[in-house]
Amino acid sequence: MLDFPLLSTLGSSTAHLLLALGVGLTLSSWVDVRNNLHRALLLIVTFLLAMRYIWWRGTETLAPAGWTLDMLASWSLFGFELLAMVGTVSSYVIMSRIKLRSDEADAHAGWWGETEPRVAILIATYNEEQDVLERTIVGARALGHRNKEVLILDDSRRDWLRDYCAAQGVRYMRRPDNKGSKAGNINHCLDRLAEDPVPPDFVAVLDADFVPHRGFISRCLALFHDPKVGLVQTPQHFFNADPIQHNLGISHSYPDEQRFFFDHMQPSRDGWGIAFCCGTSSVCRWTALRDIGGLPTESVTEDFMLTLDLQDKGWASVYLSEPLTEGLAPEGLKEYVTQRARWCLGLMQIARSRLGPLSKNNLRLRDRWSVADSVLFWTTSFPFRIAVVVYPLLYWYFGTIVVDAQLAEVLSIFGTFFLWSQMVQRVLMPGMVVPILHDVGQLIGAIPISRAAFTGLFKPKGHPFSVTAKGGDRTRITVQWRMMAPFTVLLALTIVGLLLGIFVDRFAYHDAGDGKWVVLFWTIYNVFVLSMTVLACVELPRRERHIADRPDRAIFVTEGDIRRHWITTLTMDEARLRGRTYPVGTQGKLRLRDAGDIAVEVIAPTVDGIRVRLLPTVEQREALLVRFYAEGAAPGTARAQLGGLIAGLSRRLSFSSGR
Structure with missing residues (x-):
């Protein structure tokens, strides 16, 4: 017989989903993404749906209190999810504003008059090869700003580089030691510049693998018309695919992992006055740098800490969302993960430093929130991602229900929240968040990043600076076995558990009610995520390739x-x-x-x-x-393209099956 109450409940849940979908599809016709009121309205609704979901999870889906495996598993997963949701809500608040400064840069171009400000362009290098440094040096020399000096700061003391710089007509510097890593290298240069007869008015910083576009200096200087501005940061774009894009064969149809941050999060942070320095592709006022005594060396992410140091002294940091530089993304998966683990570690060091959110300093409340938001991101997102693939195994192997929920409620409460969130993201940041692929991007580095997060929080000092290797031979297939191993084990356990649950009665746990349908969907989704993560650990050969921007x-x-x-x-x-x-x-x-x-x-x-x-x-x-x-528009793609994703992944899977 048909269960009419169940059908009625499911019908009501479907109506909620259809309402969210219907309203969501109209958003693009009336929402102006530059209008802060529109953004706030959308994200307030998202926040309310998130709070409804969390309340339901905490009051309706947890195992009864008691020292049982059910209770420990159910409540601990909810703890992971609750902390991750706090970080998500914080990001909603940040995304409710946006500030784009291109019009301001246009209005104040050439504010300095006939005498151009003097700009020192600092290129810090440690172990980069000549072909990497060559394009950066040539691009810096080709900048449209005339009153400039290019300086190569060599922390490896290489004679061939000294000779190459002499041939290129750029200034070469080395120091006797490597104290303070990159920040110390730059500070040594700043001290030498202070001894020059005429010190610079502004200092631009480029990583050794980042090439400036011709207008990089002039566009940034335009925002220094405001005497309170101490630093201007611009986005980073990459002329090569990052390892996830490349290894999955989707470099032409899926944006690199940094696009969300640089194209959407940083302009929103600027709307709150909390945009921060990201090292390369930034310009700083000379007097502001001298006011704070140079770059801080207490953290391996000296760029973020530089921003806080400036804000502590009353200087503003602003963001110009224009593609003015392009560089080399980490080409290997190990380098990619190492870089992000270093960012995480450095942020934890900052949180425990004199400029932390709970320390006694002159930072504004919003600056403290900025650090706290970053801490939440690193300490909650990645552990939660690990939990999401581990906890369903407790059901298949031990019969533990970690989310005891009726299917209709899942559709009505979680489904509505998830669908509305996707609709809002589709309007505010189109093509940025693609389910499964977004999870792969987080999961692949989740273990070392989580380790770095808590290591940094409890032991902030004594960690060496890890240089991200660039260039090198990338002509062969390389399997990152150590990185792949935990995901392969989890994938095998997930598939075996699923098969046992379906085909072996004693593992089916028929008394689990609707909870088993939640776990079933969850498990199948994890199979796709883990399979893609394993596939991404197989690094494909690379070769240099430049296609003309137009025929x-x-x-x-x-x-x-x-x-x-x-x-x-x-x-x-x-x-x-x-x-x-x-x-x-x-x-x-x-x-x-x-x-x-x-x-x-x-x-x-x-x-x-x-x-x-x-x-x-x-x-x-x-x-x-x-x-x-040094010319043309930003390289790469700015948003996901469904047709290209399907085609790229199909080719990648065909390649794997044909090997």
Whole structure:
């Protein structure tokens, strides 16, 4: 017989979901994402639905009190979830405002008059190879701002780099030790600049693998029209795919992991006056740096602490959301995770320092909240992500119900909250959060990041600075077995537990009621997340590849023949041309805009033309570097594209099955 009360309850739950979906689909037609009132209204509704969900979880779904496995499992998971929700709500409050400063930069361009401010461009380096440093140095020299000095701060004391800098006409510095790591390296340079006859007015900082666009300095300086501004931070963009994008084959259809922070969170933080320095791609006022005594060295994330030091002294930090630099994302998964664990550790060190949220200092309440919000993110998001894949196993192997809920209530309360959140994110930050892929991004580094979070909180001192390695040989498939191992074990346990629960009666726990349907869906979802995480641990080969921002034409000149060709692929070493074919070995010149006539040699025919090897002069090579890295729009994709994601993941799975 049909259970009419159950059908009625499910119908009511479905109505709640349809209402959230229907209203959510109308948001894009009336919400102005730059209007803070609109943003606040959307996020207030999200907050209320989140509070409704948490109240329901705490009052209706937990096991009865008592020293039982059910109680310990149920209540501990709720504790993880509650803490993670506090962090989520804090981020909702931050996202309720936004400030975009491009119009301000336009209005105050050239406020300094006829005499350009003097700018020192500091490029700190430790172990980067010449091909990485070359493009950064060439890009810095090509900046449109004329009154500048480029300085290379070498913490490895390499003679070849000293000689290269002399040939490039840039200033080279080294120091006798490595005290203070990167911050100490920059402080040594600041002290030497203070001894110059004319010190700089502003200091720009670039990582060794970040290339500035031509307008980087002038656009940032425009915001220093306000004498209270001590620092201007700009976003970081990457000309290569991060390891998750690359290893899953979705680099052209899924944004890099940093896009959410730089494109959405930082402008929102700026709306509250709490945008913070991220090291590279920033410009600081000289007098502000000297006022605080240089970069702080108490944390391995000296950039965030620099912001707090400035704010403690009354200086403002602002954010210019324009693509003005582009750099090299960590190419290996180990480097990617190590970098994020260092960020986490450094933030914990700051929280325990003289500039922590509970310390006695001159920070505003909002500055203290800024640190607390970051602590919540690192200490709750990643442990909760681990818990989410572990706790369902307690049901399949021990019969423990960690979420005892009716299916209709799950749909009505959690389902409505989740669906509405997705609709709001779709409007405020389109294409940023894709279920499963977002979870993979968090899970893959969750174990070392969680360890770093609590190590930093309880033992903040005595940790070395871990340099993120860039460049190197990436031409082979590499399996990160140690990183993959825990996810492989969890995936195996999840699949075995699921099969036992379905096919073996004694593991089915039929008396679990609707709770088993919650765990069933949860488990199947985890199978997808864990499978993708394991797949992401298989690092695919990389090769340099630059596609023209738009279709481009070039003239190919050989003896007795001049023809136009379409450029379909252009790198520092090769070009692929569509058009007439020529025999392998044919010598000629390829006429490219900005670079002139570059000597080339045909090395292979293609289905629609030829592939040629470029033989540029030093000047032409530098012109190509500027064209690739210092001009044009932001590299990469800014939002997820469903069709591209499906195609990319399908190709990646086909590649794995065909190996």
